[in-house]
Amino acid sequence: MLGIIRIDGHEIPFEPGDNLLKVALAADVDIPYFCYHAALGSVGACRLCAVEIMSDDPDKVPRVAMACLEPASDGLEVSVSAPAAQQVRQRVIEFLMINHPHDCPICDEGGECHLQEMTVACGPAYRRYQGHKRTFTNQNLGPLVHHEMNRCITCYRCTRFYQDYALGDDLGAMRLRNEVYFGRFQDGPLESPFAGNLVEICPTGVFTDAIFRQHFTRVWDLKTASSICPHCSVGCNILPGARDGTLRRVRHRPHPEINRWFICDRGRYGHQYSEHTARPLTPRVAGATITYRKALIAATEQIKAAGDRIGGLGSIREDLEGNALLRALLNNLNGIFSAFNDPELEAATITAVNRIQNSDGTPSLTEMEQVDAALILGDLTAHAPMIDLALRQAYRRGAQLTVLHNGPTPLTQFAVTTLPVPPHEMGAYLSRLHERITASPASKDVQDESTAEIAERLAAARRPLLIGVVETLAASEIIALAQLATALGTDARLAYALPGANAYGAALLTLASRKTTTILEAIETGQIQTLIVAGTDPLGDTRLGSRWRAACQRLNTLIVLDCIATTTTAAADILFPVAAWAERGGTFVNYEGRAQGFAPAFKRLELLPSTAEVIADLVQCLDLYLPDAPAVLSEAFPGYQAPVPGSAGSLMPVHPLPTHIDTATRSDHEHHHKHWQAALTTWYGDEELASFAPALMKLAPTATALISPAAALNANIEEGAQVKLRGPVGTMTLPVQLDNRVADGTVALTRMALVQLGVGHGDLLELEPVS
Amino acid sequence: MTWTKQMNNRKPPMIIRLWHSLWVTLRHAWARRETVSYPEVKRPLPGRWRGRIVLTRDPDGEERCVACYLCSAVCPVDCIHLQAQQRDDGRRYPVTFRIDFSRCIFCGFCEEACPTLAIQLTPDFEMCEQHHSSLVYEKKQLLIDGQGKYPGYNFYHHAGVAVPGKTIGEADRDTPPVDHDTNLP
Numbered sequence A: 001m002l003g004i005i006r007i008d009g010h011e012i013p014f015e016p017g018d019n020l021l022k023v024a025l026a027a028d029v030d031i032p033y034f035c036y037h038a039a040l041g042s043v044g045a046c047r048l049c050a051v052e053i054m055s056d057d058p059d060k061v062p063r064v065a066m067a068c069l070e071p072a073s074d075g076l077e078v079s080v081s082a083p084a085a086q087q088v089r090q091r092v093i094e095f096l097m098i099n100h101p102h103d104c105p106i107c108d109e110g111g112e113c114h115l116q117e118m119t120v121a122c123g124p125a126y127r128r129y130q131g132h133k134r135t136f137t138n139q140n141l142g143p144l145v146h147h148e149m150n151r152c153i154t155c156y157r158c159t160r161f162y163q164d165y166a167l168g169d170d171l172g173a174m175r176l177r178n179e180v181y182f183g184r185f186q187d188g189p190l191e192s193p194f195a196g197n198l199v200e201i202c203p204t205g206v207f208t209d210a211i212f213r214q215h216f217t218r219v220w221d222l223k224t225a226s227s228i229c230p231h232c233s234v235g236c237n238i239l240p241g242a243r244d245g246t247l248r249r250v251r252h253r254p255h256p257e258i259n260r261w262f263i264c265d266r267g268r269y270g271h272q273y274s275e276h277t278a279r280p281l282t283p284r285v286a287g288a289t290i291t292y293r294k295a296l297i298a299a300t301e302q303i304k305a306a307g308d309r310i311g312g313l314g315s316i317r318e319d320l321e322g323n324a325l326l327r328a329l330l331n332n333l334n335g336i337f338s339a340f341n342d343p344e345l346e347a348a349t350i351t352a353v354n355r356i357q358n359s360d361g362t363p364s365l366t367e368m369e370q371v372d373a374a375l376i377l378g379d380l381t382a383h384a385p386m387i388d389l390a391l392r393q394a395y396r397r398g399a400q401l402t403v404l405h406n407g408p409t410p411l412t413q414f415a416v417t418t419l420p421v422p423p424h425e426m427g428a429y430l431s432r433l434h435e436r437i438t439a440s441p442a443s444k445d446v447q448d449e450s451t452a453e454i455a456e457r458l459a460a461a462r463r464p465l466l467i468g469v470v471e472t473l474a475a476s477e478i479i480a481l482a483q484l485a486t487a488l489g490t491d492a493r494l495a496y497a498l499p500g501a502n503a504y505g506a507a508l509l510t511l512a513s514r515k516t517t518t519i520l521e522a523i524e525t526g527q528i529q530t531l532i533v534a535g536t537d538p539l540g541d542t543r544l545g546s547r548w549r550a551a552c553q554r555l556n557t558l559i560v561l562d563c564i565a566t567t568t569t570a571a572a573d574i575l576f577p578v579a580a581w582a583e584r585g586g587t588f589v590n591y592e593g594r595a596q597g598f599a600p601a602f603k604r605l606e607l608l609p610s611t612a613e614v615i616a617d618l619v620q621c622l623d624l625y626l627p628d629a630p631a632v633l634s635e636a637f638p639g640y641q642a643p644v645p646g647s648a649g650s651l652m653p654v655h656p657l658p659t660h661i662d663t664a665t666r667s668d669h670e671h672h673h674k675h676w677q678a679a680l681t682t683w684y685g686d687e688e689l690a691s692f693a694p695a696l697m698k699l700a701p702t703a704t705a706l707i708s709p710a711a712a713l714n715a716n717i718e719e720g721a722q723v724k725l726r727g728p729v730g731t732m733t734l735p736v737q738l739d740n741r742v743a744d745g746t747v748a749l750t751r752m753a754l755v756q757l758g759v760g761h762g763d764l765l766e767l768e769p770v771s
Numbered sequence B: 001m002t003w004t005k006q007m008n009n010r011k012p013p014m015i016i017r018l019w020h021s022l023w024v025t026l027r028h029a030w031a032r033r034e035t036v037s038y039p040e041v042k043r044p045l046p047g048r049w050r051g052r053i054v055l056t057r058d059p060d061g062e063e064r065c066v067a068c069y070l071c072s073a074v075c076p077v078d079c080i081h082l083q084a085q086q087r088d089d090g091r092r093y094p095v096t097f098r099i100d101f102s103r104c105i106f107c108g109f110c111e112e113a114c115p116t117l118a119i120q121l122t123p124d125f126e127m128c129e130q131h132h133s134s135l136v137y138e139k140k141q142l143l144i145d146g147q148g149k150y151p152g153y154n155f156y157h158h159a160g161v162a163v164p165g166k167t168i169g170e171a172d173r174d175t176p177p178v179d180h181d182t183n184l185p
Helices: A020-026 A083-098 A114-122 A158-165 A197-201 A265-275 A292-306 A320-332 A343-358 A385-395 A410-414 A424-440 A447-462 A475-487 A503-510 A515-524 A545-553 A567-571 A612-622 A629-636 A708-714 A751-757 B001-009 B015-029 B070-074 B109-113
Strands: A003-007 A011-013 A050-053 A064-068 A076-078 A145-148 A173-174 A181-183 A207-209 A237-243 A245-250 A312-314 A336-338 A373-377 A400-405 A415-420 A464-467 A493-497 A530-534 A557-563 A574-577 A588-590 A594-598 A677-680 A705-707 A722-726 A731-740 A744-747 A764-769 B051-053 B080-088 B092-100 B117-119
Touching: A003 A020, A003 A612, A011 A020, A050 A083, A050 A464, A064 A764, A083 A114, A158 A173, A158 A197, A158 A385, A158 A744, A181 B092, A197 A207, A197 A245, A245 A265, A265 A312, A292 A530, A292 A557, A292 A574, A292 A612, A312 A320, A312 A515, A320 A336, A320 A503, A320 A530, A320 A588, A320 A612, A336 A503, A336 A515, A336 B092, A343 A475, A343 A493, A343 A515, A373 A385, A373 A447, A373 A475, A385 A410, A385 A464, A410 A415, A415 A447, A424 A447, A424 A475, A424 A677, A464 A475, A475 A493, A475 A503, A515 A545, A515 B051, A545 A708, A557 A567, A629 B092, A677 A751, A705 A708, A708 A731, A708 A764, A731 B015, A744 A751, B070 B109, B109 B117
Parallel strands: A003 A076, A312 A336, A312 A530, A373 A400, A373 A464, A400 A415, A464 A493, A530 A557, A557 A574, A677 A744, A705 A731
Antiparallel strands: A003 A011, A050 A064, A050 A076, A145 A207, A173 A181, A237 A245, A588 A594, A677 A764, A705 A744, A722 A731, A722 A764, B051 B117, B080 B092
């Protein structure tokens, strides 16, 4: 039932339970405030949102109340402009400014400072108080967030976000009276993967962006455009800000169903890759820098010479347009296209997209916040940080989380049940869970108590969520998870954290699985002479890196289009540097299948073309006819309409994907006592693009071999001891760290270590102590 | 109408009027000249004359400009371009500061906006150049070695941040920092 309140004569409808401030802000009536935040609610800490409320009894004088704490009730008469309310607000500001330092010219918040705006709007313009100011020392909060505690106005937004919303525990309020201090117990980097949101949540300049600070510019000088985060498959809406041809910072852009007011630190600070000093900015042919036109001519000659002996690799981090045009070019030349460089990742992603398309719709982040039970497979914090934040909200609402993991994952601290499962046993465990859920009550054995408990919890939930991390699951396990969702009934929701910003689109364009293997084998047998690689690094970052490197030796020409310096760009015969995501427009398809457009925020001085533009130029040089990217896409996906940047995005039309999927991709060797299963252990900053962000990488955990205490006891290994790991490609020596979140018989390693050893998640490797 | 007629009726006779104007002319012929033969002779300009813009230094000899961008924001012709950078010791400064004097209209808004009294207009207008590009002044042409019109002011002695020579709590009207590790009053 809607009610009506009257604010200064305007009639405003409201939902029952809303407070006056929320109602007023929704109706674009400005009531000044500091501590209220739509995500964090009201606490009445700042006392700024004073309004005058008329009494029903005309003999009684109106009272001044805090709008954020006053529930809206039908027929309420409220005045924002009443002199009494105005006076309260002016006094509040004046008191806040007593201790506020004379910092505005050197404060990074200046220009977008809530305190500055409110002081101009309500407060006295000049300071009357001539006394002394209270001061605080600052803490070193790590490379991402700068602390300047003197500017604090004690609104408690930081701790309410950090502790209550993001469930972090290393930032809090200390001391008392007018000396409340917000900080850590000791100096040190903030541990939460969402710490960067403090920069936006703080209404003044206590927490500011330490990266932006290094090349600071005022908000009014920044060029911005509606954009989409390129760092994971969630597709958070962001606002990159650039000036003088360089990208300066990234902020959130609200999307009502995805990220709303927040983004993770990978999204906020990973953008530094586009300003990395090693970034290729000029075209190269055979190692020599050359003009773009000459590089095009060289590439055209090589493609013509190769005829149909040509292959192309698109990318899961490349936009839909670039991938689609590359595929169209290769179709035209009778070449082979795949958007993946790793067959197992290809199979897993295509399977996951197939299952998502066959499910009743993948939940958005806001829907995930409403679930009451969740089964989580893998480390969501590292692969899709904002899904982790959404599940933390579900946990706050009482959802019971179950985490099946191979290595450490931060979500385990909020889970009811956590179970370390070795990568090879995940499929078997899921089928046991499936049996348990589908079995009749009588036939249920009571031997496996934890499985029974998990199954019962999922079956009892009204809205259970099943979510898996595709990068650490095999195709068969992805199918098993989908079957589990089917077994749980129509209320169960299914989602997968895909491996890249456009992994969904890449899977739709690759169509059949095993395309990557086909390309790799064709190169090895000499059937492919020229390979075009767009925005991916087959030589550098997969378990097959060594095989790709050997295969590429047989190529005549390796043409690479990329915006970061990778092993593949270093090996390229012809290199086209392309625009990073903020410098061009395009479309990413997120984990739900939601296509979201992004617009170019700025142009670099070098005027780099996008991948799609380079391919379009190549097409022209080859005297071919190909339609432009939107036409290619609407031909490939009937009913597809390019989403407008800044809009809510549109779901990709359902597209037939192969239902028969080769599930026997994971190599199952006999378990030997020397063989350990490798598990990928990552952290929230670990991503191909973000790994070029220097400040974020300062937080990267040191490389260790993580093994469980029980397994260490069996193998007679002590914590801190050096162990030698031997994979098919290389060996390396790492110190052992014991962690009981690692499954038995598993050694959890960083991505860099896996690349060096030439193993992927779930592959076997040898481990022996170094004497 | 009647009023003008009366006025006309009162004016002196023609001969007196002629002799009066001749007298005025003669008096001015021997009066002191106001015109000076510039550029050989230069007139003193008032101190608040709005001419060539300079960047000044604080009493300690450090750059006053903290690169707050207010001058470039207020400039009505957009002739100021700067880029802030942070020194290792925490002081902020403009790594580039460029004024295009071919666009500058010497309105003095930048000086009014400047919160650190760094940017100042000086009584110098002799800036003619052959080419437009020579009128684009870089920071090394703008930064002078003195305090300009406002001696004695040091912004960092009023601000809350720590810089070399001034830790937190040492600014004018600051109390020593609160020890946040204790709850004792």
